[in-house]
Structure formats: structure tokens, C-alpha cells
Amino acid sequence: MTSLLLRNGLVIDTVPAPAVLGHADVLIEDDRITAVGPERQAPPGTEVIDATGHIVVPGFVDTHRHTWQAGIRAILPDSTLPAYVDRVIRDLAPRYRPDDVYTGTLAGALECLDSGVTTLVDWSHIQLGPGHTDAAVAALRASGVRAVFAYCYGADDDLGALAAETTRVRREYFDTPGGTVTMSMAAAGPEIAGEERALLEWRLARDLALPVTTHMGGYGAESAARGLAFLDANGLMEHPTMYVHANFYTGETFERIAAHGGTVSVAPGIEAALDIGPPPTGRARAAGVPTGLGADTVVSGPGDMFSVMRAAYFLERGRPDGAGLRFTAADALRMATIEGAEAAGLADVTGSLTPGKKADVLVLRTDTLGVAAAHDPIAAVVLAADTRNVDTVLVGGRAVKRGGALQGHDVPSLLTSLTASAGRLTAA
Template identity: 55%
Template structure:
């Protein structure tokens, strides 16, 4: 149906971050038809009064282990080694398909509640067809736009079926590769072969151990021609400036976890250095077993940490782009979502400015990054359909 969102303060992110007062957004079916002042409401099934609200693209989380919503804060004060041992070594193998579905649904709804409209679900649970189907059913039931980050086992035989059976509509797919730093070079090569066979991008944890190991990893990727696939480099803590330049030159992207990387002791998020190289940089909640699950917390953490390093050129506008359009580019959906460009999918959110924490707002972009929170998310639409309205998940 046609929906007119009327008289809001519209924040768009492409080609640059702009703020337009008293502006309307016209939605026709799944897509944005027009953005501008005083648009006609003729033939609109619904008119939403956005007076006093901020209207902006939905957030994009480029790497989240969504199933871990069932184990929130279980390793809140621990390190990366404990996370691997407890969450991946002990808990993950015991998750049944039914439990996987419930956890993924809870995690996806958590995303929508906080204004995340697109999610790369980097899952460890695609070990059986039943698990994979359950995970996808949950994503579809939630109504979120999702990329299934399919993590293959060494003997995987189900990835092609999963792609052919599930990709379409709001769901796309990527290979969630454990990569050479976690499972070694032989299995990493198998992960990339599968990505080539299925013509899928790769999302992989790299640069998480040491600078020496990272140098070896980059040499391995180069020597084996693995930069031929679009790669999202998750964390990239120990990448050099030259490494980030190689990422940019090969069409790659970077996903940083501003809270989780600090909490688990991995190191300082390389947000500013990666962006300076020209690669799309995006934000990731990673895991709620030891960190927050809302984009507002991630944006604030990234901004504070980068400014704390003395990067005074890093602005709230940079942060908002990373949370929206650059996130969409990271997950391969830059032509689909991430901005309010007419023709794109109508994935957008409305934030209230009449809450105590948002009252007196002078800079709308600064307010989104530094002051808003989940309680200010009034309305969420994905592909033109309401997923949250008047502060309530539907």
C-alpha cells in the first residue's frame, strides 16, 4: 500500500548526510517513491504524522551471532578464550533446531526493536539442514531483512540446498568463514571454494590474534587468490594501514565491533584507520553474551573510542553513515537499503524527540548518535511494512 510519512525531520545518508526539516517520505509498496516537502497524500492508504520525529534509514548490523540471544551476558566479565570455550565449545553443540529457532527469533526481534532493519546473521548453527531451516524460519517470521551467514562444516553438503531453498525476498546469503586464524589454511581454502561454487560473498573473522599472524594471513589470502571474492573483514584489529588499503583496493569491507572487541580484550577497534583507507566500515553487535545489542550503544562506543585516540576529524556524521549506508554496502545491499534514495526499499525508522533524553535537541545527527536509545524508536518499517509502531513491536 501507499504510505505517506509526513512533516518529519528527515536525515538521509547518501551521497552525504543531510538534514531536511518538515519533509515527507512517500512509500509505494516496498519502495520509497519520493522524498520532499508537501507531498500529496492522494491514493495513500495511510498518513503517518512524523511531526517532532526524526526519519532516517534503518540501521544495518553487519555481523551478529543472533542465536546467542539465549545466553545474554553469560560471559560478561570474561575474555575471548572463555567466550570460545563456553559459548562455542560448550553451548553451541547442545542447541537443538527448536532452540535455534526461538533464539534467532528473539535476537531478530531485538534488532527490530532498536531500529536495526538489516542484519547479517553470522551463525555457528548451520551444522544440519534442520538447524539451517529453523534459523531461516525465525528470520522470516521476524520480518527483518537478513543475510544468512552460513558457516559450513568441513564435510558440508547442504549449502547449495540452503541457498536454493531460502534465498529470495528479504533473505540473501553469504559464506560465514571461520578463516585461517581459527580453523587453519586447509579448511579456509575449502570455505572459499564453496563461496566460489555458490557465487556468494565471504564474511570472515581476521586480524584478531597478533600483528605477526595477521601478516601471515594477508600473505595467505594473496598467494591463494582469495581476494577475488567480496570479503568482509570482521574485527581486523591488527591490520596495518597497508592492509586496509588492500581491503579497499580489492572491493572488500570492514565490520568492527566497538563494544565486544574492547570487552573481550581483542584490542582497539580500527574504525578510523579502516575508513581512511577508503573501504566501507560498518558496525556489529557481535554477541550479546558480553555486550550490548542495540546500534545506539555501538555508535557511541565507536565515536568515543575514535575521538579518544585524538581523531578530531571523526564526526557523528561519519558514525551515522557507518550504521546505515556503509553497513548496507558491507553486507552487499548498498543498492537496496541504507539510505532514503527513491527506488530503494522502504527500510526506515522514526525516532521520537520528546523524551527526556532527547528534549532540547539542537543537532539531529548528533542526537541520533549520542542521545537516542531504543526507547526513542517509535516506528520501524522494513520493505514498507510496519514492524514496530508507536513504540511497540508488532
């Protein structure tokens, strides 16, 4: 057994709500947190990391990201959703080879770890063939991030091939329980791909014991109502489903989602930037729906959770007539940690410092001009910190970032490969 002690950090936990526990130790044995409290006794041979002057907080959970797009970062600012579909999905995506998928996914996953995102739902709709899938899964596993590989078949419109290939991926890569990378069904859904495909996707997910994550609710009020009515009429709402971009759902709709055990992922920056609609943060949470945050795409927005938390915070508090003024910095931190884990179906694994959970932990510096002398530690994390403050990142007790540097990866070589891939993909 290996053991690690984070000594004397200013600890923030998130269950049942974000709270500052004060200066304490976090004891980790093998891949799990075993104790949190002042002056914890550690077994002989325990490695000690002095966290004095640092904030210790659970790792962030990104509930929705198209990780493969790291090589086309900032290619589409000041844009709209239809323009994104035209440029990225119809124009650039078909140019991707498996090696582009590997490079982009690895770079995107390491970007997550570098900024304190320890858990990622990778909505991977670049599955143009088995080689692309091989590359995406290999990159996630190589990165060291905890990930849900959300598989979206994209080779053609053959529903028989969709069923066969999804089944193959499930059995070939994810038949053995455990590991840091698991699988879900990224369903194109009734609003994007039509009802026949949606029916197959949800039934296939049921048969393969996969949760579903789907883009639904972000294409206008009429489409949102029609799509959810289809799921309801076919008995599909009972299946574990995370609804992404649920911007046009009403409070009553969110109550129905909550009653069926559904969850929501909000990408506040992208939803505002691409004019998808006002983020539904407050409405979803008020109805009791576990609601997580996602960066979505670096094509049109930032990729770090600090920026995403701030987008959620300011957009919610800026709702008309003060409707969002009860939303707090602690709410934003909760969405980025334990509530995101709930939304992703991983609340028993990560999202808090609860003993018994996997040791996905951040150690944040406070000796920078942007954070020093912050009076509220939770507000410091949400409103003041950035990637520069991420000193140490643990995933399952393993240091993937230490002393401000990523561990175990040749980042300069990866960036060279990413630049070459980007140049080929975007060449006229």
C-alpha cells in the first residue's frame, strides 16, 4: 500500500455544500481518500506534501467537452451555432485522421488536467471509423484523466452499423469494470438525428448498460418540447440521461426530468457566445436537477473550469429583474465539483473529499497577485484563481501535475504534433 499526506492545507470540501474546513490534512492510501482532519497520523513511509499556504479542494468535473477539438482552438470566435455546425462538423471534422484524433484528444485531456479538471465527460462525435475510436480511447487512457468516453457513432446513417459498432466498442474497450475511463452513449437524439435513430440509441444504451448524454433542449422551444415528448412517449426518460444545452426547457420540464432521475450539463460560456440561449442554470437547479458545468468547445471559448465557473456565476446573477441574485460563488463551485459528479453519474467516485472516494484532489497556490489576501477562500477559487494557481493535481492519488508542471508527458513534442495536425486540418 502506498500513502500520501497533504499536510496543513486550507481545505474546502463540497458535501453537502461547499464549506471551508480550515487548515487540515488529507490522507490518501493507494487511490482513495482515507481521512481528512487536523494533524492526521500517517503510516510509516508516507510521502508528505506540505500544503501550507495552499488551498486543497476536490478536482473539477467537466460534464461536457468535445476534447478532440484542441487542434482547432479559437478558429471560430464571435460566431453562432449554425456557423459552428457548418465550419466544424461539416467542413473540418471529415478531414480528421485517427492520428489527428489522438493528438487533439490527448492535448485536450492534458489541458483539463493542467487547469484542475480531474474528471471529464468527453462527448466524442469524431467517430468516423474504428481507427478514430481506437485513437480517442488510447489518448484518454494515456493522459491520466478520469473520463467518461461518450461515444457518438458518426461514420454514416446506417442504423445497423451504428448498433454493431457501438456494441463492439462497449465489449472491446469497456467490458472489464474499473479503470479511469468508462463509457456512455453520446446520443445524437431526436432533435438532431431524428426519432428513428434516437429510439435505437436509447434502447441500445439500455441493452449495453450505458448511461446517455445528449444534446437536447437547445434548438428552440418547440423542438425542445417535441423531443422530450418523444422520449416520454417511448418510455425513454427513465433511462439515466444527461441533457446538454437544455436552454429552452421550462421549470415544469425540469421537474419532470428530476422526477425521472435525469441530469443537466450547462456550458454557460458557449451557450452565450454561440447564441444557443440563456443558460438554464437557475431553473434546472431550482427544480432539483443535478446540474454540472462544461467547457464544451475551445473552438469558440475557453477550456479551463475557472473561466466556466465565472461565466456561470455572472450570467446567472445577471438574469433580468434580479432572478439569479441568490446564486453564489459556492453554488458555482458545487456545480464544478460534486454536482458535476452527480450529473455525470460519478458522485460515488469523485467530486468531494469524502473518505472512501477516489483521491481526485487539487492543491492551489495562493501566493499570486490575483489571489493573495483573498478573504473568502471559496470566492478566491471561483472568482480569482486561474490555471497558474494549479500547483498539484491528483487523479486516484497519482500526481499528474506537481509543482506547476504536468508529469509523465513530453508536452513540447505533443504541442509540435498538435501544431502540425492543426496546419493540415485547416489548410485550404
